[in-house]
Amino acid sequence: MSEVFVQLQSIYKSYWRDSLEIPVLYNINLNIAESEFLALMGPSGSGKTTLLNLIAGIDRPSQGEVIVKGQHINGLSENALARWRSQNIGFIFQFYNLMPVLNAFENVELPLLLTRMNKKERRQHVETALSIVGLSDRMKHYPNQLSGGQEQRVAIARAIVTDPNLILADEPTGDLDKQSEEEILNLLSRLNSEFNKTIIMVTHDPRAAEKAHLIRHLDKGELYD
Amino acid sequence: MKFLKLIRRNTTRHFLRTFLTILGLAIAVMAFAIIRTSIDAWYSGARASSPNRLVVTNKISLVFSLPLAYKEKIAKVKGITGISYAQWFGGIYVDAKNFFPQFAVDKDTYFDLYPEFLIPPKQKETFMKERNAVIVGRKLADRFGWSVGDPIRLTGSVFPGQWDFVIRGIYTGAKETTDEATWFMRYDYLDERMKKETPQRAGQVGSFILRIADPSKAAEISKEVDSLFKNSLAETKTQTEEAFQLSFVSMAGTIVKGLKIISILVIGIILLVLANTMAMTARERISEYAVMKTLGFRSIHILGLIFGESIFIAAVGGICGIIITYPIKILVGTALSNFFPLFKVDIITIILGLSASLLVGLLAAIFPALKAIRTPIVDGLRIIE
Numbered sequence: 001m002s003e004v005f006v007q008l009q010s011i012y013k014s015y016w017r018d019s020l021e022i023p024v025l026y027n028i029n030l031n032i033a034e035s036e037f038l039a040l041m042g043p044s045g046s047g048k049t050t051l052l053n054l055i056a057g058i059d060r061p062s063q064g065e066v067i068v069k070g071q072h073i074n075g076l077s078e079n080a081l082a083r084w085r086s087q088n089i090g091f092i093f094q095f096y097n098l099m100p101v102l103n104a105f106e107n108v109e110l111p112l113l114l115t116r117m118n119k120k121e122r123r124q125h126v127e128t129a130l131s132i133v134g135l136s137d138r139m140k141h142y143p144n145q146l147s148g149g150q151e152q153r154v155a156i157a158r159a160i161v162t163d164p165n166l167i168l169a170d171e172p173t174g175d176l177d178k179q180s181e182e183e184i185l186n187l188l189s190r191l192n193s194e195f196n197k198t199i200i201m202v203t204h205d206p207r208a209a210e211k212a213h214l215i216r217h218l219d220k221g222e223l224y225d
Numbered sequence: 226m227k228f229l230k231l232i233r234r235n236t237t238r239h240f241l242r243t244f245l246t247i248l249g250l251a252i253a254v255m256a257f258a259i260i261r262t263s264i265d266a267w268y269s270g271a272r273a274s275s276p277n278r279l280v281v282t283n284k285i286s287l288v289f290s291l292p293l294a295y296k297e298k299i300a301k302v303k304g305i306t307g308i309s310y311a312q313w314f315g316g317i318y319v320d321a322k323n324f325f326p327q328f329a330v331d332k333d334t335y336f337d338l339y340p341e342f343l344i345p346p347k348q349k350e351t352f353m354k355e356r357n358a359v360i361v362g363r364k365l366a367d368r369f370g371w372s373v374g375d376p377i378r379l380t381g382s383v384f385p386g387q388w389d390f391v392i393r394g395i396y397t398g399a400k401e402t403t404d405e406a407t408w409f410m411r412y413d414y415l416d417e418r419m420k421k422e423t424p425q426r427a428g429q430v431g432s433f434i435l436r437i438a439d440p441s442k443a444a445e446i447s448k449e450v451d452s453l454f455k456n457s458l459a460e461t462k463t464q465t466e467e468a469f470q471l472s473f474v475s476m477a478g479t480i481v482k483g484l485k486i487i488s489i490l491v492i493g494i495i496l497l498v499l500a501n502t503m504a505m506t507a508r509e510r511i512s513e514y515a516v517m518k519t520l521g522f523r524s525i526h527i528l529g530l531i532f533g534e535s536i537f538i539a540a541v542g543g544i545c546g547i548i549i550t551y552p553i554k555i556l557v558g559t560a561l562s563n564f565f566p567l568f569k570v571d572i573i574t575i576i577l578g579l580s581a582s583l584l585v586g587l588l589a590a591i592f593p594a595l596k597a598i599r600t601p602i603v604d605g606l607r608i609i610e
Contacts, residue, residue, distance in 0.1 A: 050603075058519050058602040079523050086521020093606070097516040101234035111520045113227045158520070 011064035039212035090159030094171035129157035149180025250542025266565035274466035276440035290429035307436035309334035316379030348394030360394035362405035499589035507593030515605025539586025
């Protein structure tokens with residue numbers, strides 16, 4: 001039995017619009033084991049992305065605890081949280097979110113600029129990450145010279161280049177055609193099986209969710225098996 | 226250093242916008258430098274003055290003259306090591322628009338008090354021999370294409386009639402600040418004619434120039450000179466040469482003050498131009514900053530990117546502005562050469578112009594940077610969706 005890697009304890013999250021409180025998540029309790037591949041499913045507005053953001057430490061719960069690899073991340077300052085994210089989290093967005101002024105190599109290199117690595121070491125890491133996603137021949141291409149699937153693969157390379165244990169993917173295939181979707185899902189499966197990455201993927205596509213080992217459903221802010 | 230590439234790429238992302246911003250900054254910095262140079266030009270006379278010289282004029286106004294006979298009395302005051310005098314001539318060369326300063330000076334003493342006027346010895350010798358000889362500055366000679374030996378006729382305005390002269394010398398300045406656009410004629414040539422035509426105006430001078438051994442005694446000596454002529458028909462006002470020159474600046478005080486205000490407004494314009502660009506830039510990139518923060522970039526990094534870009538644009542604009550200042554300065558200096566013999570961009574002006582651009586670069590980035598770091602990541606990411 002693998003260790004618990006991510007623990008969500010009694011999570012409650014709400015947003016305020018003027019004086020109106022809008023609850024998004026209710027009493028979420030979830031344990032995710034190391035090297036797990038979990039798909040979070042649910043309709044739009046169910047709170048999937050909010051839950052992912054809480055695990056990533058880019059948002060804070062109104063109540064409850066988020067514990068990742070034994071670390072209570074709610075209590076960290078913004079700067080400490082940023083440092084923690086750079087070392088532990090790889091984030092994959094639905095719309096890739098690559099820097100348009102940087103080429104594929106430079107986009108993947110971006111998180112490494114926060115480390116103490118020298119130029120040579122960064123190059124080695126970037127080349128390895130791009131080779132894993134099969135884009136070694138597109139290093140000098142800018143985002144506008146790549147297809148959607150290729151852009152997402154660059155984004156995945158950027159997410160894994162620092163070798164984080166936890167990869168969070170928010171609708172990673174939501175903006176892709178079927179063939180690209182398949183490639184991206186296979187890539188995520190490979191990262192999980194070959195490289196033992198713990199993956200939490202938000203999706204509302206049942207076909208995408210099939211690649212995961214575990215599927216959890218969110219509906220109106222509540223978590224179901 | 227690792228982020229310089231990103232700053233550079235971001236700067237050129239909207240090339241036309243960046244180019245126009247830099248152009249606006251450059252023009253504003255150039256305008257600032259030219260205005261500052263104009264202000265400096267007003268003060269150039271005061272800057273070129275010697276602490277060892279005092280100027281004695283009529284207490285009522287510079288327009289009124291003093292009797293030449295005062296010379297002997299003044300010369301006896303302790304601490305004065307030399308005395309000379311000058312009279313404003315105010316002649317017209319061909320056309321009234323060809324203005325230049327003309328002084329009738331004592332041939333024997335005047336140039337001894339002004340060692341900064343360098344006159345070839347042979348030319349000075351001829352000046353001493355011929356009554357209608359004149360010595361002109363190099364810039365003045367160049368302006369009208371005069372050479373030694375050229376006969377020149379002036380029409381008197383203060384001293385009526387046609388006045389014929391021959392250029393016998395061309396002086397140059399010992400220092401960069403020395404005025405090289407003045408005409409010096411002999412006082413005795415003027416005075417002799419006055420004796421014949423309007424005897425009541427003979428024996429009058431506009432000012433005495435005194436050389437003193439110890440500049441720290443200037444106030445004491447001035448007071449003593451003025452006390453000699455207290456309650457006379459022509460009381461005197463003695464002041465340092467610098468104070469005398471500054472009195473001309475104070476006559477145009479409102480203009481100088483106006484120029485100073487305009488120079489500050491120009492800096493304000495630069496600030497608005499760059500602040501507008503940086504505000505647009507930061508607003509467009511809020512989502513990118515959110516992505517970077519998700520990747521682990523901290524506020525200090527985001528601040529570095531925004532301030533770096535703003536300061537980079539401001540620095541390039543400032544440098545371009547200083548570069549284009551020089552050809553513009555030549556044009557403006559030539560156009561205003563009648564009024565400002567010295568129109569030179571001072572190193573302080575360059576430093577001020579560049580510092581102002583950098584300061585503007587810093588200030589313009591403050592609000593966009595604050596907005597970028599204060600926007601929560603989830604709000605920034607939502608902009609993409």
